[in-house]
Structure formats: structure tokens, C-alpha cells
Amino acid sequence: MKKLISNFLLSLLAAISINGSQVFAQEKSIVVSSTTSTEQSGLFDFILPIFKMKTGINVKVVAVGTGQALDIGRRGDADVVFVHDKPAEEIFVQEGYSTKRNEVMYNxxxxxxxxxxxxxxxxxxxxxxxxxxxxxxxxxxxxxxxxxxxxxxxxxxxxxxxxxxxxxxxxxxxxxxxxxxxxxxxxxxxxxxxxxxxxxxxxxxxxxxxxxxxxxxxxFNQYGVMLVNPAKFPSVKKAEGQAFIDWLVSKNGQDVIASYQIGGEQLFFPNAKK
Incomplete structure (x- = not known):
């Protein structure tokens, strides 16, 4: 009897281990290089749990100055760049590090x-x-x-x-x-x-x-988001990164951004082009 119980427990532990590994392996995630203002304002803490709940995609944010965030994208070390310097963003696209810049919001x-x-x-x-x-x-x-x-x-x-x-x-x-x-x-x-x-x-x-x-x-302070070009960096998670961008510019994403307030005051105003 002890041997049967022992074998059962070993089988159960093995099953838990295998299933846990599969769940871990299936977890979807992306890296977003962004400006410190989106993080230090509390915006990401507000919107990212909502995005993950809807898509199952976990977002890791690297919050630095916009210039550094763009450089991270130029090295292919991020899937998405979310910043606020339109002239620099347009150069990023012209250089081929992204194929499209999407306007998201302003303050x-x-x-x-x-x-x-x-x-x-x-x-x-x-x-x-x-x-x-x-x-x-x-x-x-x-x-x-x-x-x-x-x-x-x-x-x-x-x-x-x-x-x-x-x-x-x-x-x-x-x-x-x-x-x-x-x-x-x-x-x-x-x-x-x-x-x-x-x-x-x-x-x-x-x-x-x-x-x-x-x-x-x-x-006026405009924010834009770009998928790092997967043709230049095959490691970029194209589907997951594009899903994040699509959500940000969707009605749901724009409504979530608009609903973020501190002391009753709205911090960011969505203006994605329809």
C-alpha cells in the first residue's frame, strides 16, 4: 500500500511539474522601451493589468529617456517603443527600425x-x-x-x-x-x-x-508607439507587439487611457487616428 501511495504521489508531482512547465512556456510577453513619464506618472501600472487580462500578454517596461528608448529599439532589444519625441520617432521609421508610427495620446x-x-x-x-x-x-x-x-x-x-x-x-x-x-x-x-x-x-x-x-x-506633448521592425530583428515578437499597439489605439485602449486620473484630473488624452 505504501508503495502504491508513493508511486501515486510521484506521478502526481511529475504531472504538476509538466503542466507547470507548459504553462510557463506558453506565457506570452513583450518588452516595451518607453519614456520615464509613462511609468512615473503611474499610467503603465494602470493600463497594463487591463491589457494582460484581455490578452494574456505580459508587458515588461524598460523606462528611460526617449533617446535611450529609441536606441534600445535600434539594437533590437525591445519589441515595441512607446515615446514622445515626434521628430526623433519619424527618423526611427525613416531609418527602417520600424515601418509605422502610431499616435496614441497627448498631454x-x-x-x-x-x-x-x-x-x-x-x-x-x-x-x-x-x-x-x-x-x-x-x-x-x-x-x-x-x-x-x-x-x-x-x-x-x-x-x-x-x-x-x-x-x-x-x-x-x-x-x-x-x-x-x-x-x-x-x-x-x-x-x-x-x-x-x-x-x-x-x-x-x-x-x-x-x-x-x-x-x-x-x-503640446504627443506620444507615439512603434513596433520594432521584425524584418531587421527576427527576435521581435511581432504578433504580441502588434497586439499591444492595436489595443492602445483601439476604442477600449483609448477609453482606458482617458480614464486614468489623479485627484480627479485626467493625465493623458487619447488621440489615435481612426
Missing amino acids: DFVLIGPKSDPAKVGGGKDIQAAFQKIASAQAPFVSRGDKSGTHAAELRYWKSAGITVSPSQGWYKETGSGMGPALNTASAMNGYILADRGTWLSFKNRGDLTILVQGDPKL
């Missing part, structure tokens, strides 16, 4: 600064004029300095303001970090900083910082 950039506002930019809607005042006052300004979409936008605003900035200037500090850590630096320094609204709304360590400039059409 906007805001200029954050101390309530004391030494550069006197508060209440304005002209980002170019605000940057000119900050440079003229040599007020502390914190830049991400990480080749992210936010950093690229910031540099465009300095250029349009006719100002050349450099870390050699005492008032201009580059952190080389994501949006959250850069905001922490600005909070500690009581400095000005350009941020995406989504990360700002989810940021807790505000100190004396507040939104000072918003509403300029130039502050």
Missing part, C-alpha cells in the same frame, strides 16, 4: 518653479518669454540632460528663445536623470524645471514648487 509640458518666482514668469503662457526671463535673471534651472523627449523639447524652447545653455553656466544644472529624480533636484534647489504634466501630477515631493507657465500651444 502637455508645464514650467514648474518656486512660488517666490525670482524670474517673474508666473501666470504667463509664453514659454519662450519665460525662458528668456529665467536666463536674464540667471535663476536656477534644472534640466534632465538625458536626451529624453522632455529634454529635447526643453532644448527647442531655449533655441527659439535665442539662448544657448550649458552646464558651465552656474544657474543651469543638468541631472542626467528621469523626470521624477529631476523634479526632486528642482524641489531641493528651489529651481525652475520643464516637466510633463502627468509626472508632475503624480509627484509628491513638491516642496515650494508650483506650475508657473502653462497653456502655450508649443507645450
Whole structure:
């Protein structure tokens, strides 16, 4: 009898092991290289469980600056790239690293600064004029300095303001970090900083910082998503990656994105082209 029970238990354990291995082997997953704003705003924590529940596909996010996220795609180390620097994304497609860029959603950039506002930019809607005042006052300004979409936008605003900035200037500090850590630096320094609204709304360590400039059409912040070209990188999970993109731009995916709020305020506005 003991021998029969022992054999039964061994068979049961073997069956569990085999079935468990099959389930593990069948688990579908993709790697998405994305900007820190989609992660640090809490968007991915909100939408990815819903996507997995609908498709069974697990999404691993590598959150870095947009420039780095695109470089990860260029190495074939991601299946999907989800970022916010349209000119750089279009170059990514032109270079053949993807065959199509899909617009997903937008929000906007805001200029954050101390309530004391030494550069006197508060209440304005002209980002170019605000940057000119900050440079003229040599007020502390914190830049991400990480080749992210936010950093690229910031540099465009300095250029349009006719100002050349450099870390050699005492008032201009580059952190080389994501949006959250850069905001922490600005909070500690009581400095000005350009941020995406989504990360700002989810940021807790505000100190004396507040939104000072918003509403300029130039502050529009578009996000796009692209499948890394499987013809260039055969390891790309084409079906699963395309399923993620198709869901993001579908009515269901767009509705889920629109429903993400913090404190009753919507962080991202879906605008996928129908």
C-alpha cells in the first residue's frame, strides 16, 4: 500500500511539474522601451493589468529617456517603443527600425518653479518669454540632460528663445536623470524645471514648487508607439507587439487611457487616428 501511495504521489508531482512547465512556456510577453513619464506618472501600472487580462500578454517596461528608448529599439532589444519625441520617432521609421508610427495620446509640458518666482514668469503662457526671463535673471534651472523627449523639447524652447545653455553656466544644472529624480533636484534647489504634466501630477515631493507657465500651444506633448521592425530583428515578437499597439489605439485602449486620473484630473488624452 505504501508503495502504491508513493508511486501515486510521484506521478502526481511529475504531472504538476509538466503542466507547470507548459504553462510557463506558453506565457506570452513583450518588452516595451518607453519614456520615464509613462511609468512615473503611474499610467503603465494602470493600463497594463487591463491589457494582460484581455490578452494574456505580459508587458515588461524598460523606462528611460526617449533617446535611450529609441536606441534600445535600434539594437533590437525591445519589441515595441512607446515615446514622445515626434521628430526623433519619424527618423526611427525613416531609418527602417520600424515601418509605422502610431499616435496614441497627448498631454502637455508645464514650467514648474518656486512660488517666490525670482524670474517673474508666473501666470504667463509664453514659454519662450519665460525662458528668456529665467536666463536674464540667471535663476536656477534644472534640466534632465538625458536626451529624453522632455529634454529635447526643453532644448527647442531655449533655441527659439535665442539662448544657448550649458552646464558651465552656474544657474543651469543638468541631472542626467528621469523626470521624477529631476523634479526632486528642482524641489531641493528651489529651481525652475520643464516637466510633463502627468509626472508632475503624480509627484509628491513638491516642496515650494508650483506650475508657473502653462497653456502655450508649443507645450503640446504627443506620444507615439512603434513596433520594432521584425524584418531587421527576427527576435521581435511581432504578433504580441502588434497586439499591444492595436489595443492602445483601439476604442477600449483609448477609453482606458482617458480614464486614468489623479485627484480627479485626467493625465493623458487619447488621440489615435481612426
